[in-house]
Amino acid sequence: xxxxxxxxxxxxxVTALRGVDLSIGGGELLAIVGPSGSGKxxxxxxxxxxxRPTSGGVRIAGHDIAALSDRSLSALRSRHVGFVFQSFxxxxxxxxxxxxxxxxxxxxxxxxxxxxxAAWALERVGLGDRMDHRPHELxxxxxxxxxxxxxxxxxxxxxxxxxxxxxxxxxxxxxxMELLHELNQDGATIAVITHDNEIAASLPRQVxxxxxxxxxxxxxxxxxxxxxxxxxxxxxxR
Amino acid sequence: xxxxxxxxxxxxxxLSPPRLSSxxxxxxxxxxxxxxxxxxxxxxxxxxxxxxxxxxxVGISSSSQAKLLRELDRLGTNMLVATPGQGMFSGQDTxxxxxxxxxxxxxxxxxxxxxxxxxxxxxxxxENIPKEETGGVAVKAAKDDLPGTLRASVASxxxxxxxxxxxxxxxLGDVSARRLGITEPGQQVFIGxxxxxxxxxxxxxxxxxxxxxxxxxxxxxxxxxxGFDGHPTAVYERSADDRVAAVRELIARTANxxxxxxxxxxxxxxxxxxxxxxEGAFSTLLLGLGGIALLVGGVGVANTMIISVLERRHEIGLxxxxxxxxGQIRIQFxxxxxxxxxxxxxxxxxxxxxxxxxxxxxxxxxxxxxxxxVGGGFAATLVIGTLAGxxxxxxxxxLSPxxxxATA
Numbered sequence: 001x002x003x004x005x006x007x008x009x010x011x012x013x014v015t016a017l018r019g020v021d022l023s024i025g026g027g028e029l030l031a032i033v034g035p036s037g038s039g040k041x042x043x044x045x046x047x048x049x050x051x052r053p054t055s056g057g058v059r060i061a062g063h064d065i066a067a068l069s070d071r072s073l074s075a076l077r078s079r080h081v082g083f084v085f086q087s088f089x090x091x092x093x094x095x096x097x098x099x100x101x102x103x104x105x106x107x108x109x110x111x112x113x114x115x116x117x118a119a120w121a122l123e124r125v126g127l128g129d130r131m132d133h134r135p136h137e138l139x140x141x142x143x144x145x146x147x148x149x150x151x152x153x154x155x156x157x158x159x160x161x162x163x164x165x166x167x168x169x170x171x172x173x174x175x176x177m178e179l180l181h182e183l184n185q186d187g188a189t190i191a192v193i194t195h196d197n198e199i200a201a202s203l204p205r206q207v208x209x210x211x212x213x214x215x216x217x218x219x220x221x222x223x224x225x226x227x228x229x230x231x232x233x234x235x236x237x238r
Numbered sequence: 239x240x241x242x243x244x245x246x247x248x249x250x251x252x253l254s255p256p257r258l259s260s261x262x263x264x265x266x267x268x269x270x271x272x273x274x275x276x277x278x279x280x281x282x283x284x285x286x287x288x289x290x291x292x293x294x295x296v297g298i299s300s301s302s303q304a305k306l307l308r309e310l311d312r313l314g315t316n317m318l319v320a321t322p323g324q325g326m327f328s329g330q331d332t333x334x335x336x337x338x339x340x341x342x343x344x345x346x347x348x349x350x351x352x353x354x355x356x357x358x359x360x361x362x363x364x365e366n367i368p369k370e371e372t373g374g375v376a377v378k379a380a381k382d383d384l385p386g387t388l389r390a391s392v393a394s395x396x397x398x399x400x401x402x403x404x405x406x407x408x409x410l411g412d413v414s415a416r417r418l419g420i421t422e423p424g425q426q427v428f429i430g431x432x433x434x435x436x437x438x439x440x441x442x443x444x445x446x447x448x449x450x451x452x453x454x455x456x457x458x459x460x461x462x463x464x465g466f467d468g469h470p471t472a473v474y475e476r477s478a479d480d481r482v483a484a485v486r487e488l489i490a491r492t493a494n495x496x497x498x499x500x501x502x503x504x505x506x507x508x509x510x511x512x513x514x515x516x517e518g519a520f521s522t523l524l525l526g527l528g529g530i531a532l533l534v535g536g537v538g539v540a541n542t543m544i545i546s547v548l549e550r551r552h553e554i555g556l557x558x559x560x561x562x563x564x565g566q567i568r569i570q571f572x573x574x575x576x577x578x579x580x581x582x583x584x585x586x587x588x589x590x591x592x593x594x595x596x597x598x599x600x601x602x603x604x605x606x607x608x609x610x611x612v613g614g615g616f617a618a619t620l621v622i623g624t625l626a627g628x629x630x631x632x633x634x635x636x637l638s639p640x641x642x643x644a645t646a
Contacts, residue, residue, distance in 0.1 A: 050559060050639040063253065071563050075255035078561020085643065089556045093273055105266065106561035108256025150560075 001025075001047065001158055001189075006056035008042050008212075016042035018212040019056065024158065024191060029184040031200035032193045034209035041162070043209065044193045048081050048160050049073050061157050078106040082151030086163035088143045090135040096122060096146045097131040103150035121153035122146070125179055141172025145179065152183060159183070159190040165199060177202065255563050267573025270546055271581075278578060281542040284535025285582025285622065286589060289615045291528030293590025296611040298597050299517060305603035306514040313389055313445050315507040316482050320473040320493045323502030332500040333469040338493040339382055342473055345488050347481025352384030352474040354454070357466045359430035361408075361453040363418050367428075375414040377429055378452045378471075379460035387474045388443050395423030395438030403456025406463060408434040411450040415439045418453075427453065430464045445506045446474065532618060535582060540626035543575050547634040554634050555642025564635040571634050575627020576620060583619030587612055 001024040008017040016039040024030065024047075034040045045051040046058060049065055058065040061080045068076065082103075090099050100118035109117070122131055125145040135143055144164060151159055161180065165173030177192075177199060184190050192203060200206045208216040258266070271278045320342065322332040343351040357379055360372040384390075385397050396402075398409055408427060410420055415436075418427055426433045434455065443449045460466035473493065477485045490501040547554070554567060562570075591607050598605040 045640045048559065050643070068253065071255055071565070072253040074558070074561050074563040074566075075253045076561075077559060078255065079253075081559075083559045085556075087552075089552055089643075091269070091553065094269075103560050105258070105262060106255065106557075106563075106566065111259075111261070 001061075002057075002059040003047070003053075004057045006043075006046060006053040006058060008039075008046060008051070009054045016212055017046070017053070020209075020212070020214055022047075022207060022214060022217075024189060026157070026189055027184070027187055028205060029181065029190045029203050030192070030205035030207060031203040032191055032207045032209060033195065033197065033200035035195055038209045039212040040193050040195075040209050042212075044160055044162050044191075047158070047191065048083060049077055074106070078108075078154065080157040082154060082156035082159045084144070084147050084151050084159065084161040084164050086166040088135075088147045088167070090143055090146060092135055095132045095134055096127060096138065096149075099135065099146055100150045100153050104153055107154050117153045118149070121149035124152065124183075125149045139172065140168045141175055144168060144172070144176050148176070148179060148183075152188060157189060159188055161190065161192045163194055164192060165194075165196070173199075255561065255566070258566055258569070263569055263573055264577075266570045268577055270550065270574050271577060277542060278581065281535075281538045282578055282582035282585060284538040285532065285579045285619055286535070286586035288528055288530075288532025288535045289583050289586025289619060290589035290593065291531055292525060292615055292618075293587055293607060293611055294593040294597075295521060295524040295528060297590060297594030297605075297607040299519070299521070300606040300608050300611075301594055301598040301603040302601065303514050303517040304606045305601070306510065306517055308604060309444060310507060310510050310514060313507065313510070314476065314479075315505070315511070316479050317387065317445060317474060317476045317505070317507060318482070318486060318489060319446075319504050319506060320475065320489050321502050321504070322471060323500050332497070334471065334473065334501065335494055335496075336468050336470070338470055339473050341492045342475050342489060343382075345475075345477075345485055345492055347477040347485055348475050349478060350383045350387045350476045352380070352387035353382050353457075353470045354378040354380050354384065354449070354452070354472045354474075355457070355460070355466060355469060356471045357430075357455070357460050357464050359464050361414070361418065362428045365428050373414070373417040374451060375411075375417055376448070376452050377460075377464070378449075378454050379457045379466050380409075380454040381457040384449075384454070384474065385440070387476050388446050388449060390443040390446075390449065391441040392438050393441040395436070397438055398454065398456045402437055404458045404462075405456075406432055406434040406459060407437045407456070409438040409440060409454045410436055411440050411452045411454070412442055413447075413450040414453055417451075429453065429455070432463065444510065448472075532622065536579065536622035536626050539575055539579050539582075539623065540630065542578065543571060543627050543630035544633070546574070547571060547630045547637075550634075551637060551642045554637050555639045555644075558637075558639035559643065567637075568631040568635040571631035572624060572627040575630070576623040579619045579623030579626065580616075583616050586619075587615060590615075 003020055003022040006017055006020045009015045020043065032040050032043060046053050049060060052065060060076060063076055091102060097118045100121050101114040104114040104117060119131060122128060125148050127142060127145050127149065130138060130142060138146065165176055168176060180190055180192065192199065194200055204220050206218045207214055322334055339351050339353040342348060355378060357377040359377045360369055361375050361377050362371065380398060385392065393412065398407065410418065420427065420436055423436050423438055425436050427436060461468055486503060489503050490498040493501045557567060594607055595605050
């Protein structure tokens with residue numbers, strides 16, 4: 001995943017991003033951190049191909065975003081990007097398993113395969129015993145776990161988590177972060193967008209954003225080898 | 239790392255989104271409906287009322303037509319009536335020769351003949367009723383196989399036979415029996431200065447309404463007791479179906495060889511056939527009302543769909559983020575709209591069919607709902623569903639995913 005000189009202007013003269021360069025390698029776990037209004041949400045949308053930059057290049061999984069049609073972008077999202085939202089966005093009235101399976105609807109997998117993967121993903125996030133619960137029967141932390149399961153069920157190259165702990169109490173938030181760490185150790189590339197410095201500090205890499213610009217890109221020294229190991233493990237495991 | 243590279247390069251060549259299976263399309267299209275059953279019920283109701291009206295209008299007119307045709311089938315279209323027509327000089331009354339019935343019965347193809355002759359007397363319930371109050375009931379002399387030729391049934395009592403036809407006995411048509419207040423055979427009526435005993439009452443005779451309004455007495459009795467001149471005034475004739483046209487040609491010449499033009503030949507079933515045709519022509523006004531209801535129903539569906547799209551912005555954003563294409567969002571909402579109006583159409587068809595059934599049952603008609611009406615009604619709902627869903631669906635698909643996901 002690579003951003004070069006990405007600028008995003010909104011109609012009305014608001015410039016959300018000014019020449020952002022950012023590259024995310026496989027197996028990384030990073031925080032994109034900044035106060036509200038810093039442009040981190042815009043960055044999330046551009047990295048997640050939900051929006052296109054005004055200028056600058058975005059390459060995801062070898063594809064140049066600018067050259068792709070809306071259809072191709074949708075296909076790219078379904079194969080390579082997974083989203084976790086602050087407000088979960090679960091479909092009410094259907095079971096956790098159906099919610100996760102719904103996330104695979106646009107992947108082209110058969111119905112049976114979607115169901116199998118959904119079950120596997122829910123086991124993975126520790127909700128194997130809550131598969132048939134509907135969202136209103138789950139706690140906030142459990143809902144977010146369902147949302148994470150939905151995002152990882154398709155084995156995306158990049159998992160984007162937008163304030164994943166924003167709507168949760170401290171304990172649930174911590175367990176969700178723990179889960180993200182575990183998933184990263186299994187080889188997932190995860191970017192957590194947050195305004196919370198404490199959460200950002202717990203991650204191996206922090207990209208600090210202010211007023212649409214990257215002001216700092218800090219890598220914790222101890223994290224690098226861990227990430228590399230995880231990548232190698234994942235490669236061997238698959 | 240190298241693994242990731244490999245995985246990336248491979249699909250880089252083609253990035254076309256997979257198609258949703260029709261079952262998946264149906265699944266996402268009905269998800270919104272399953273979540274809000276009350277709204278589905280109300281917005282499908284408009285369509286249902288429109289379709290039900292149209293089906294019922296067509297069904298009821300088809301059912302009454304079917305009843306008439308069934309009756310026509312029973313009565314047959316192979317009966318002709320010879321009556322005295324206009325004479326050469328205007329105003330001159332003509333009569334049929336006394337031999338006419340016998341002559342007609344000898345025409346090739348004629349199977350049965352029934353004859354009546356008008357008797358210039360009135361029929362009253364008793365001698366105390368003034369002569370002028372005839373109640374519109376005519377006295378006729380009858381001979382030959384009149385009920386058989388008319389396919390008239392005797393509702394109670396018996397028909398005149400050789401014995402009873404000689405004595406003062408009378409058979410009443412159903413209308414005349416009602417008008418005279420006669421409910422069963424055995425009662426007496428006053429004709430031409432003496433009492434006649436009612437020996438039978440006929441059922442309805444749709445082919446010859448004049449018989450329903452008659453008091454029929456035996457030919458001999460009429461001549462003997464009432465001074466009847468013996469000239470027939472109507473000869474009913476029934477022939478084989480394939481001989482009707484030929485008999486029609488011959489009947490006037492045969493009945494009155496001296497003055498064929500003084501014989502008028504009519505086909506009473508023609509009137510019934512015309513009536514059946516008009517019954518089948520359903521009311522365009524009612525059909526138009528159904529159409530308007532359908533249109534209003536369609537507007538209701540469009541309205542519901544627009545609200546649904548507004549409410550489900552988050553879901554739309556989520557689906558886009560999961561990799562749903564604009565086309566897939568569009569088809570989801572068009573499917574939802576189609577299902578909505580299709581449900582209405584289905585309910586309307588059932589309702590319209592049921593309304594027709596109730597009507598048919600109370601009117602002793604066969605239950606007929608023409609397949610073209612059902613097919614046409616359903617096609618109309620599908621067209622309406624597509625039209626009503628198209629604009630909201632296009633709006634949903636155009637929604638920017640980032641705006642749709644924004645929490646607010």
